[in-house]
Amino acid sequence: MEFFWQLMINGLSLGFLYGISAMGFVMIYKSSSVLNFAHGELLALGAYIFLAFMMWFKIPAIPAFIITLVLCFAFGFLVERVFLRPLIGEPLIFVIMLTVGLASMMKGAILLLWGGNLYTYPEFIPQTLTLSLGGVNIQPVYNVSFMLGVVFLLIFGFFFKYTSQGIFMRSVADNQRAALSLGVNVRRIFALSWAIAALVAGMSGIVLGVINGINVHELSAIGLKVFPVVILGGLDSIAGAIVGGVIIGVLESFTGGYLTPSLRDVVPYIILVGILMVKPYGLFGQVEIERV
Amino acid sequence: MLLLINNISVVYSDVIQVLKGVSLSIEEHNIVSLLGSNGAGKTTTLKAVSGLLKPENGKVTDGEIIFQGEKIHNKAPEEITRLGIIQVLEGRQPFKYLTVEENLRVGTATRPGQSFKDDLELVYHYFPALKTRRKMKAGYCSGGELQMLVIGRALMAHPKLLLLDEPSLGLAPLVVREIFQIIKRINEEQKTTIILVEQNANMALQIAHYGYVMENGRIVMEGRANELRENPDIKEFYLGLAPDGEGHSYTDVKAYRRRKRWL
Numbered sequence: 001m002e003f004f005w006q007l008m009i010n011g012l013s014l015g016f017l018y019g020i021s022a023m024g025f026v027m028i029y030k031s032s033s034v035l036n037f038a039h040g041e042l043l044a045l046g047a048y049i050f051l052a053f054m055m056w057f058k059i060p061a062i063p064a065f066i067i068t069l070v071l072c073f074a075f076g077f078l079v080e081r082v083f084l085r086p087l088i089g090e091p092l093i094f095v096i097m098l099t100v101g102l103a104s105m106m107k108g109a110i111l112l113l114w115g116g117n118l119y120t121y122p123e124f125i126p127q128t129l130t131l132s133l134g135g136v137n138i139q140p141v142y143n144v145s146f147m148l149g150v151v152f153l154l155i156f157g158f159f160f161k162y163t164s165q166g167i168f169m170r171s172v173a174d175n176q177r178a179a180l181s182l183g184v185n186v187r188r189i190f191a192l193s194w195a196i197a198a199l200v201a202g203m204s205g206i207v208l209g210v211i212n213g214i215n216v217h218e219l220s221a222i223g224l225k226v227f228p229v230v231i232l233g234g235l236d237s238i239a240g241a242i243v244g245g246v247i248i249g250v251l252e253s254f255t256g257g258y259l260t261p262s263l264r265d266v267v268p269y270i271i272l273v274g275i276l277m278v279k280p281y282g283l284f285g286q287v288e289i290e291r292v
Numbered sequence: 293m294l295l296l297i298n299n300i301s302v303v304y305s306d307v308i309q310v311l312k313g314v315s316l317s318i319e320e321h322n323i324v325s326l327l328g329s330n331g332a333g334k335t336t337t338l339k340a341v342s343g344l345l346k347p348e349n350g351k352v353t354d355g356e357i358i359f360q361g362e363k364i365h366n367k368a369p370e371e372i373t374r375l376g377i378i379q380v381l382e383g384r385q386p387f388k389y390l391t392v393e394e395n396l397r398v399g400t401a402t403r404p405g406q407s408f409k410d411d412l413e414l415v416y417h418y419f420p421a422l423k424t425r426r427k428m429k430a431g432y433c434s435g436g437e438l439q440m441l442v443i444g445r446a447l448m449a450h451p452k453l454l455l456l457d458e459p460s461l462g463l464a465p466l467v468v469r470e471i472f473q474i475i476k477r478i479n480e481e482q483k484t485t486i487i488l489v490e491q492n493a494n495m496a497l498q499i500a501h502y503g504y505v506m507e508n509g510r511i512v513m514e515g516r517a518n519e520l521r522e523n524p525d526i527k528e529f530y531l532g533l534a535p536d537g538e539g540h541s542y543t544d545v546k547a548y549r550r551r552k553r554w555l
Contacts, residue, residue, distance in 0.1 A: 089347070164397060164404060167390065171398040174387040178442075181344060181381050182449060183373025183402040 005136045007257040008250065013142040014211070015249020016149035019242035021204035022229040023156065024197030026241045029230070030173035031193040033092055034084075037099045039201060040223015041106035044216045046072050046202020047209035048110055054121055061124035068206065069199050076198030080191040088187065103220070110216045119214040145207045152200065153242065160238070169193060173236075228272045234285025243283060247271075294320040294485050295341065295453060300355035300365065302333075302340050304348065310336045312509045313355070318453070323479050323486045325496040325517065327530055328506035334489040335382060337506070338455045341487075342379035343369035359453070374402050376452035380445075382489075383461060384438045388431030392422055395430050395441055399448025408448065415444035418474050436467040443471070447478065453485045454478075460492045468492065472499050493530040497521050505530065507554050529554060 021043060028036045036042075049071055053064035083102060087095050129140035160166040171179045172189045180186055201223070208222055229248050233240025248268045256264040275283065295318040302311040311333045318324050326334045339345045340352050341359075346368060357365040364372055387395050396415055400408045416423040419440040425433055430441060439459055446454055456475065460468040476499040479486050490496035497503055503520045505513040513526070520526050527533045529551060 089349075164400065167394050167397050168401055170390055170394070171387045174389050175385055177344070177347070178381060178385040178387065179398065179401075180347060180369050181342065181373075181379045181385075182398055182445065183370055183378070184398065185370050185401070 002135050003257065005133075007253045009133075009136065009138050010142055011250035011253025012246060013146040013149070013249075014253060015246035016242070017145050017204045017207055017245070018225060018229050018249050019233075019245025020149055020152050021201050021223075022226040022233070022241040022245050023238055024200040025226045026230055026233075026235065026238055027169075027193045028197050030236050030238075031169060032095075032190050034095050034099065036197065037096065038103035038106060039197075039226050040220030041103045041110070041216075042072070042076075042198050042201035043205035043208065043223045044110055044214075044219035045075065045106060045198075046205035047214045047219055048114055048216070049202070050206045050209070051114075051119055051121065051214055054124070055119075065206065068202060072202030073195045073199040076195035077191050079198070080194040084190065084194070085187060088190075107216055107220060114216070116216065118218075119209075121210055121214070125210070141207065141210045145211075148203065148207065152203065156196075156238070165192065225268070228268045230282075232272055232275060232282055234282030237282070237284040240282055240284030294318050294360065295487075296358040297337070297341070298356050298358070300340060300357060301353050302336050302345065302350055303353045304345075304350040306351075310350070310509055311340070314506070314509070314511055315355075316504060316511070318485060318487060319502070320485055321479070321483050322501040323476070323488055323499055325488045325490060325493075325500035325503040326506060327490060327493045327496060327503060330491075331508075332506040333509040334506055335457055336509075338379055338457055338487065338489060340365065341372075341453075342377055342455055343367050343372040344379060344381075373449065376450065377455065378402075378446040378449045378451040378453075379455040380442050380457060380459070382457035384435070384442050386430040386433070386438050386441055388429065390430060391427055392430055392433065392441055393426040396422075396445050396448050399445040402449045411448050411450075415447055418447070418478065419444050436463055436471070439463060439467075439471055440474075443475070443478075447482070447484075451484055453487070455487050455489075457489045458491060459488070460490060460495060468495060472496075475499060493526070494532075497531075505554075512554055525550065525554070 025036055025039050028034055046068060050064055050068045053059045053067060054061070059067070079102065083098055084095060087098060125140045125144055127140060129143050131138040131143055160170060168179070168184050169189050169192065172184060172186055176186060205219055208219060212218060225248065229244040230241055232247060233242070233244025251268050251271055252264045255267040297314060297316040299313045299315050300311055301309060301313060303309050314333065314337055316324070326337065328334050336345070336350070339348070339350065341357060345351065346366070352365040356363055359375060359377060362375070364375065387398060393412070396412060397408065400406065400411070421437055422440055422444060425437060430438065433441065443456070443459065459471055459475065463471070472495050475486065475488070478484055488496055488500060497517045497520055500517040503515060503517050504511050505526065515523070
């Protein structure tokens, strides 16, 4: 039973992380209908920037973490400005193909700078954060990941529900023409959603780097996991992304623990197919409001 | 003169010419009504003013649009809305998944960071029905409420010039009457200049000060609203009133010629 709870808790915090990073993906999709194939590379970028600050510049963990997030945010903004803005008005498939190209470019740049080796961060999470619940030991990194998840969720929940920028972002996702007619700066909203996506991806990248080690191939492969996560949760639902992430995380953890670790990447997709047969919009996909 | 449209031509996708030399002049604090049948170019005229032609690949190729002494044709909608020109799109276009109050808040996009509490109260004062619905998702409101919502949303932006595109579309006659009364009150109390595009010529000419009639991308007639209401051709072709209370026979060549002159 202890093993069960151990797996459960690891799965939950990992899943939370998937969910948060998928949230970035969903935001880009919601505001501009673009599927971002460079999501995994955004994860990797966050992990490597953090690595650079820790190893090269020897900056303590917390400031390094904050600087990394700021840089990721700025990078997202830049990507939109430089690569995507010229494509506004072009068919969507061009933009989606551009994100594929962006993925290779970023991967190439990371390989050039750091090579394909597996890195690990110097130990920076204090062991005192280990939590012991009825014989189940939760490792500090999972605790941290869980707390980060909750904090980010609260921040974004508040942002989208109450702040003007958040409401503008949702309005663009809802009806772009109407938003334009009211003077919402749609291009800035696109840039903002890329920036936020890069930020949450970078954050997840760091935590995943702590758990699995830092390797560009592995991190970008984890990035691909946003697809089962968001399709499961419904492509256009932010809450769905979180729930989808948690489900995939827990499934993975159980498969790895009870069946065999080599299946852990496959089972989520099998479950995904099963759920989509019953609910084609995903678990929380927005049901079209239709007036009759 | 608040807005001057001087002999503009509008072309979509570089080939489809929709407006061929349209000129309008809009006096401050007036309601100006733009009438005409489907495809006459009324909506395109509004979009040329509000800048919304751009995302649809349309362009003003000739002529100029001057708002308060400033040339605004072919500018981006973000800039034009910040000058105080807000278009209420045809077919209502609410943000379906946002609540009524959130919809209204989007109307403050042109003046970020400013307080909007008083404006919310103002909108609820004109449209009390919205207040009871404020926490509801807009997608579940009725057609009349949605029309009120989108007009209210535009009011949140403090418009100097409000462009209303067919506010009566698909609404019950009583609701149309109510909405037109409110439009008139907004014009009188807020001193908002309004361009009103309408199919319902009768209602539009009742609240408008001035009117233009468009056909095939041209202005074919203009005049004070009360004069237009009395014009026999307008009466027959746009208000649906036959002269002497009788209809025409289709064999009546003279009537056909008279109609033809408009097209």
